[in-house]
Amino acid sequence: MNTQRRLLVTGSLSGIGRATASGAARRGWSVLGLDLVGDRAREDDGVVTRHCDITDEASVRDAFAGVDEAWGGLAPHALVHCAGIYRFKPAVTTTAADWDTIVNINARGSLLVAAAAAERMLEGGEGGSVTLLSSIAAVRGDAGEPSAAYSASKGAVVSLARQLAVEWGPGGVRCNVVAPGVIDTPMTTVSHDPQAFEQVLGRIPARRLGTADEVARVCLFLASDEAAYVSGTVIAVDGGQSAA
Ligand SMILES: NC(=O)c1ccc[n+]([C@@H]2O[C@H](COP(=O)([O-])OP(=O)(O)OC[C@H]3O[C@@H](n4cnc5c(N)ncnc54)[C@H](O)[C@@H]3O)[C@@H](O)[C@H]2O)c1
Secondary structure: OOOOOEEEEEOOOOHHHHHHHHHHHHOOOEEEEEEOOOOEEOOOOOOEEEEOOOOOHHHHHHHHHHHHHHOOOOOOOEEEEOOOOOOOEOHHHOOHHHHHHHHHHHHHHHHHHHHHHHHHHHHHOOOEEEEEEOOHHHOOOOOOOOEHHHHHHHHHHHHHHHHHHHHHHHHOEEEEEEEEOOEEOOOOOHHHOHHHHHHHHHHOOOOOOEEHHHHHHHHHHHHOHHHOOOOOOEEEEOOOHHHO
């Protein structure tokens, strides 16, 4: 029997997802990625990413069929769901279409991917770990670069994860949330504006942005058996920002 740890990472081609996939590969885990642009192996860490649009049920179904095939029908031990989007958009100019796009990717996508992974973990009988990505935006308003739809979508992720932890816990599936602060990835626009950057740093007790690797390490802890009794919780990785 193959005992190598199997980790599925969404958003594996960029930022936190990429760092999580690479970190797991360095630990010797079997890693598969899902992202909008798929079906290629990276040269640096060998992680294969398959195409998946996380908002689309048929695409998620196809992607998981590919995952089943790649792992010979064995369920993933863990999912770290990093795919998501942020759009700077003041509330009064947010259209219904903006809302639907952001909430669908960040909240609906979280449910579709988590449910597909958990279905396999529950059926496989070994349980597993599901980690979803929320944000400091779920608990702190942002006067500088606000996005009401993004904040609401990330609040939804926390509520969703609590429900999933209770629903799937008896089957041995843990569900947790990582809530990053401002992390230096392609998603982060604030670092391009020097004045906004200084204001943001002033709100972070650590006085610096976080790195994708620093978030990835927490995601990998939750995905591992080191966190065997951790479920239904939110871990902030924000340099102390949510405590300030
Ligand atoms: N970077 C930050 O400061 C920060 C802060 C708080 C929370 N987060 C959250 O962490 C997660 C990862 O963020 P990141 O900074 O690594 O972002 P990123 O933009 O670097 O990467 C996001 C990835 O998600 C993929 N993606 C987007 N829409 C998709 C879809 N419909 N289907 C499949 N894949 C899709 C993109 O292709 C990309 O590879 C996100 O959920 C984000 O909201 C990030």
